[in-house]
Amino acid sequence: MRWKQSGVRLFYLTAHRTSKDQSYELTHGLIQQECFDAGRVIILSSNNLFFISPKQFEHYGNISCLNLSGNGFSAALNGTEFTSLPNLTYLDLSYNKIDLAYDYAFNELKKLQVLDLSHNSHYFTAYGVTLNLNFTQNLPALRVLNMSHNLISTLTTKRMYSTSLTELRFTYNYLGTLWKENENAYKMLFTNLTNLTILDISYNNITKIPDNVYEYLPRNLTKLLINNNRLTDFIWDRLARFPQLETLDLSSNSLTNVTGSDSNITQTLTFLDLSHNNIFQLDDGFLNGVKSLKSLSLSGNKLTIINRTTYHMWSGSQIESLLLQENPFQCTCDSFNFILWIQSTDVKIPRLSTAVTCDTPANQKGQALVKFNINQCVNNSEAFLIYMLTNSFIIILMFVATLVHLFYWDASYVLHYMKAKIKGYRSLNSLKSAYDVFVIYDTRDPHVTEWVMKNLRVKLEEEGEKHLPLCLEERDWPPGVPLIDNLTQSIRYSRKTLFVLTEDYVKTGVFKLAMYLAHQRLLDENVDVIVLLMLEPVLQRSHFLRLRRRLCGKSIVEWPRTAAAEPWFWQNLRSVVRVDNQVIYNKTYSRYFTNN
Numbered sequence: 001m002r003w004k005q006s007g008v009r010l011f012y013l014t015a016h017r018t019s020k021d022q023s024y025e026l027t028h029g030l031i032q033q034e035c036f037d038a039g040r041v042i043i044l045s046s047n048n049l050f051f052i053s054p055k056q057f058e059h060y061g062n063i064s065c066l067n068l069s070g071n072g073f074s075a076a077l078n079g080t081e082f083t084s085l086p087n088l089t090y091l092d093l094s095y096n097k098i099d100l101a102y103d104y105a106f107n108e109l110k111k112l113q114v115l116d117l118s119h120n121s122h123y124f125t126a127y128g129v130t131l132n133l134n135f136t137q138n139l140p141a142l143r144v145l146n147m148s149h150n151l152i153s154t155l156t157t158k159r160m161y162s163t164s165l166t167e168l169r170f171t172y173n174y175l176g177t178l179w180k181e182n183e184n185a186y187k188m189l190f191t192n193l194t195n196l197t198i199l200d201i202s203y204n205n206i207t208k209i210p211d212n213v214y215e216y217l218p219r220n221l222t223k224l225l226i227n228n229n230r231l232t233d234f235i236w237d238r239l240a241r242f243p244q245l246e247t248l249d250l251s252s253n254s255l256t257n258v259t260g261s262d263s264n265i266t267q268t269l270t271f272l273d274l275s276h277n278n279i280f281q282l283d284d285g286f287l288n289g290v291k292s293l294k295s296l297s298l299s300g301n302k303l304t305i306i307n308r309t310t311y312h313m314w315s316g317s318q319i320e321s322l323l324l325q326e327n328p329f330q331c332t333c334d335s336f337n338f339i340l341w342i343q344s345t346d347v348k349i350p351r352l353s354t355a356v357t358c359d360t361p362a363n364q365k366g367q368a369l370v371k372f373n374i375n376q377c378v379n380n381s382e383a384f385l386i387y388m389l390t391n392s393f394i395i396i397l398m399f400v401a402t403l404v405h406l407f408y409w410d411a412s413y414v415l416h417y418m419k420a421k422i423k424g425y426r427s428l429n430s431l432k433s434a435y436d437v438f439v440i441y442d443t444r445d446p447h448v449t450e451w452v453m454k455n456l457r458v459k460l461e462e463e464g465e466k467h468l469p470l471c472l473e474e475r476d477w478p479p480g481v482p483l484i485d486n487l488t489q490s491i492r493y494s495r496k497t498l499f500v501l502t503e504d505y506v507k508t509g510v511f512k513l514a515m516y517l518a519h520q521r522l523l524d525e526n527v528d529v530i531v532l533l534m535l536e537p538v539l540q541r542s543h544f545l546r547l548r549r550r551l552c553g554k555s556i557v558e559w560p561r562t563a564a565a566e567p568w569f570w571q572n573l574r575s576v577v578r579v580d581n582q583v584i585y586n587k588t589y590s591r592y593f594t595n596n
Contacts (some may be wrong), residue, residue: 032067034114034144038090039064045092046070052077057084065090073098074122079107079138090114094146097122105135113141118148118169130156136193137161145169148200153177159188167198176205176229179213191216200225202249207231214238223247227273230254244268251275251297259283268292275323276300284309297323304330304359311341321348325355331364333377342370410512435471436460437531437577438494440487440514442505443473448535452500459570460577484513491517491529496577498531506538531576532556554584 035041040063049071057063063085074097082088089111098120106112123129134157136142142162146169153174168190178186187210190196196218206229214235217224221242231253239245246268255277270292279301287293287310296319303324329335342349349356358364358372403411439456442448452472461470471494477486487510491497497518505511518530532548532555539545549556554576560569576584 032090032092035065035067035090035092038114039087041065041067043067044071045095048072051075052081054080054083057082061085062087064088065092067092068096069093069116070095072096075099076101077105077135078102079104081108082106083108085109086111088112089141092116093120095119099123099129100132100135101130103132103134104138105132107135107138109139111141112139114144115139115142116146118146118150121149121151124150124152133157133160136165140164143167148172155186155189158185159192160190161192162196163194165193166195168193168196169200170204171200172203173201174205175201176207179206179210184212187213188216190218193218195220197221197244198223198225202227202229204229208233209235211235211238214241217241219243221245222268223249225249227251227253232256239269247271249273251277253277255279257281257283258286271295273297274301278302280304282306282310286310291318293319295319295321295323298327299323299355300326303327305335306338308337311338311345319347321350323350325351327356328359329357329369330360331358331367331369331372332361335369335372336374336377339370339372339374410509435469435476435490435494437496437498438471438490439498439500440473440490440511441500442502442508445502445504448500448502448505449474451535456500460574463570483510487514487517491521495529496531497529498533498577501532501534501538502536503538528552528555528580530555533573534558552584 042057042060042063042065045067046069049068050073052068052073052075057066061084064087066082066085066088069092073093076099079102082091086108088109091106091109091112091114094116096119098117100117100123106115124131131152131154133147133155136145139162142164144167145165148169148171150173152170155178178189190199197220199218199221200223202225206226208231209226219241222244224242224245224247227249228251231250232255234250234255236259239248248269248271251273252275255274256279258274258279258281267290269290272287272293272295275297276299279298280303282298282303284307287296304327342352352370353368356369358367358369364372437460439452441452453474457470457472471490473486473490477490491514497514499511499514501511515530522528522530530548532545534556537558545556557569557573557576560566
């Protein structure tokens, strides 16, 4: 069969007619499958046809599919061009310069089901031209309309109308311009396509879908394709407006963080494509309550780890396929539970061993995630536990050692004081003194020890009026008894406590503890037993020493600087240690003891 017209290149259709069903077998690469399935076909693509008239098709009234793509049509269609083709169901006018100026364009094609107007951007990009899409309401049988690759950024029509259209291809246009944030003119562009189930608005330079646009999209959508735009956010709760939605494609956008969604969103969603975004985190509530999902694509994102809460939700859904390739997964023990889940789940993960790979650490880069040695995590967990226990022990030990070094005597005093409080403490006033004077000095200093044993002991025990003996640590303390007990007993059973002070000794804990215990006897028994013998000028700026000089100055004796004053020193010391301190107190304060 040959179709010929003057000024038109000859075009051949190869057909074979069978005797059984009178059908034609067509062989041509430009025939779309749906066009082929429509019935009889005429293909006149790429023939430089500039005009269409009804006479051209007078003898082809039984044609179902007509392909006029790739010609040069530029006239405005007025509803008469295809009157000779009343049975036409598929019309391909792509790659032309169709001018949609009239409402009644295609008005003659009452049986038309598929209309392809893609790649007709000539008039859509011209300034001040009428761009009318009202022709859709004149096509009662129209099911599929392809308006892709038209670079539509403005329209005369603010709403499209059709009760039959089920699929609209609107890719490679500029809905991002039509749907400006504060522009409401085109928000209802698709609202009156009441039976629309498939809407493809990919490649439309959309950075954000205004909230009111969601409200005016057709409610019967089963497939919504918004891929290859510039979306940075998507309002998941708006999916509740589409109770029949099965497929949602948000791939190749700029989404970064997918927040949680609850059970209020659509319960019919079976396929969700989030591939090739910038998603680095999935919220713990992601897809919570969506039980119908069967396929999820997260490939080509920036996921390093997936939370346990998230993949546990996947286990509770009907998901069958999960795409994870081309993500920079972190192959460390933080992914241990996720790897275990992968190994145990029935969910299919395509290219798991080849494309789901590690990105960090550097020595694991490029290795399959499932090949990560999880045994080292088990060992690491044990090692980490041992490490924490060991560190804790060392820190506690160092802390205790520091406290002991700095506050041992203070702690000992507090401990024994609390022990006495718990067990009950009673004064030992009735006990008779066993020693005249308890001499406490720096036993670590050999010079002081020698002076005490050869001078002080002789002068107080052997010379002068004899009295009770001295209590000396190196001579009289029973071995094996704790220091605190020896100090307590020595101060308790001695009439006086003589502190032999040197510069080094006043800095020790023994001195401070003994001083605390001597003051405790003053508080408990109202008996002042403290006598200070200063071999060196110490505690000169001490408030305690200043107060002591004011209250009982005679209880402080100093080693004389000249040998001639030594006899006077020894006589004065004997008097001080053998006389009660209350007698030598300042008169102002002696009344206090008299009254008590």
